[in-house]
Every structure is written in structure tokens, then in C-alpha cells.
Amino acid sequence: MIIEKIKDDIFGNLLKIENENFELRVSLDYGPRILHFSKKGFENIFYNDKDLNPLADMFDVYDGEILKLRGGHRLWASPEFTPGCYYPDNFPVTFEHNDNEFTFISPVEKFTNLQKIIKIEVKDNKIKLKHSIYNKGAFSTKIAPWAITMLSGGGVEIFPQSKKKTGYLHNRNFSFWDYADMTDERFYLGKKFVSLKQDVESKCAFKLGCNNEDGWAMYFNKNQVFIKKFKFDDDETYPDGGCNFETYTNDSMLEIETLGGLRNLEPNEKVSLKETWEIYEETETPILRNEEDYNRLTSKYLD
Numbered sequence: 001m002i003i004e005k006i007k008d009d010i011f012g013n014l015l016k017i018e019n020e021n022f023e024l025r026v027s028l029d030y031g032p033r034i035l036h037f038s039k040k041g042f043e044n045i046f047y048n049d050k051d052l053n054p055l056a057d058m059f060d061v062y063d064g065e066i067l068k069l070r071g072g073h074r075l076w077a078s079p080e081f082t083p084g085c086y087y088p089d090n091f092p093v094t095f096e097h098n099d100n101e102f103t104f105i106s107p108v109e110k111f112t113n114l115q116k117i118i119k120i121e122v123k124d125n126k127i128k129l130k131h132s133i134y135n136k137g138a139f140s141t142k143i144a145p146w147a148i149t150m151l152s153g154g155g156v157e158i159f160p161q162s163k164k165k166t167g168y169l170h171n172r173n174f175s176f177w178d179y180a181d182m183t184d185e186r187f188y189l190g191k192k193f194v195s196l197k198q199d200v201e202s203k204c205a206f207k208l209g210c211n212n213e214d215g216w217a218m219y220f221n222k223n224q225v226f227i228k229k230f231k232f233d234d235d236e237t238y239p240d241g242g243c244n245f246e247t248y249t250n251d252s253m254l255e256i257e258t259l260g261g262l263r264n265l266e267p268n269e270k271v272s273l274k275e276t277w278e279i280y281e282e283t284e285t286p287i288l289r290n291e292e293d294y295n296r297l298t299s300k301y302l303d
Helices: 291-299
Strands: 002-008 012-018 022-027 033-039 073-078 094-098 101-105 114-123 126-135 141-151 156-160 174-176 187-189 193-197 206-210 216-221 224-229 245-249 254-259 263-265 270-281
Touching: 022 114, 033 224, 033 270, 073 114, 073 126, 126 141, 126 263, 141 270, 156 245, 156 291, 193 206, 193 245, 193 291, 216 254, 216 291, 254 270, 263 270
Parallel strands: none
Antiparallel strands: 002 012, 012 022, 022 033, 033 073, 073 141, 094 101, 101 114, 114 126, 126 270, 141 254, 141 263, 156 193, 156 216, 174 206, 187 193, 206 245, 216 224, 224 270, 245 254
16 A cells, blocks of 8 residues: 655645555645546546635635545535535645544634544555534534535446335335436436436536435546445434435536534534445446446446
């Protein structure tokens, strides 16, 4: 494994982690923020905003600091509300390294009193991530951990519907945001799968959430497939109408988002959320509205 500190002209100081399977780049100047993930020798499958546009320039409430889009993978606290979620991650992280584990720790946020930590464990062709949020304030707060991965334009996402047999009771929840058009051609709701296509020509945003009980989502792009795996817990109360999974797209990128259960955090308590990432070479792009292809393509990557 190669571990190297590098400097990017746009994104500043980064830690490059590379093995025979993949390459990862994590910011040291802000975050925690993972900016690059790819199969070794391939293009970055994550979206990066090289113009450093403001994500929320209307929220000038943090001593003049503005949250920048940047892209990649970040950790937020759900439910989403303004301006609380939009605290700028503009400050250097503390970095710790122990064998094949890498930990990136944000400063305590001045206004929210939250502290965010992403621990990365490198395991051959897999990356295990543990996202933690600590309440460092004097009062309790109710939040859920929310891990958001921004992926490059032009790909197709596939994720499963619930297969649980519940008889006369419902077995799945879908939440749609007010700007989501149910007739959007990028969106497909099938018998077993859901897919969402990123289209750089489509100016309308689209977002949905659901109870993803099988705990996986895949994104096919740039001759690669990015796979995110996670857990669903029946005993948890998830945000946004029971969603442990959400996805969003606009004309620039597509997001795969996972959420933990809502917890009432007392001072110095934490909530955590785990994910596993995999990435493989995959030259085939899914054909929209073809469930046979979806099943064939996804089954070879599932345990």
C-alpha cells in the first residue's frame, strides 16, 4: 500500500492512499472529505467541483465562512435544516494513521457543537468506513448520521426494493421531494429494482428516499462500478419518513446517501454509521427499464 501526502492546485493538501485495487484521496485542509475514489489506473468516479462554487451562499451566518460544494464524500447530520446542516467544513482536519486504518477528525463546529469523524479501514479490494458525530455541546440534540457521496456525471444508479413478505401490511416506504417529477425519464421504478440516471442535459433536480433493507446501491460510470453497502435495522427510527437511503441528481452529478437512526444525543455522546465500498472494472452500462440486465449485472457483485 502506498501512502503519500500530495498537493493539488485546486483542492490543496491531500492524503493519497493506493493499493493494487484502487486509489483514494482525502483532504487534509478541510472536511472530513474524500475527494477521489477509483479503480487503480482509472478516472475518478466521484464528482469534483473544480470551480469551488458555494453550496449555500445564502447562509452567511458562520463568521463569514461559506460552505463550498467541492464534491466527493462528506458527513452531515440529518434531518436537513437550514442553516444548521450547512456548517462550512473549511478547516484542517486532524489525521491519524495506524497500520491500515486512517482517521480524519474535524474541529468541533463553533455554532452546532458537533464534531465529525470518518475512519477508513483498507481491506484489499474493500474500504470500510465508520462515520461518527459527537455532541460536544452543553445540551442534548436529536440527529442521525448522514453519509453523502457525490458521483460524476453520465452514469446510472441501481438499488433494490424491499423483498420482505408482510402479508396485508406494507413493506416499503418511498419519500419524494417536492421538486421530484414522478414522470422524469431519468427515474425508473420496476418490480425489483429502482434506477436513476444522471443526465448532464437535464436541468431539473430529482430526489427520493426509501427503506433500503438489502443495504446496497451501485453506480455504473467511466468503465467502473462503485458499490456502497450498509445495514438496515428494523428497530431504528430513520429520518424523512423512514429512509435509511436517499439519492439525488441534478445536471452535474448524482448522490448516493445513507442514513443512520435518529438519536437524542446527550453531551459527549455519539452516533455512528458504517459503510463498505467496493469498486470494479465494468464496461457495460445498464440499459434503462430492463430488469433482466439489472439482475444480471448486480448479482455478480452481491454476496
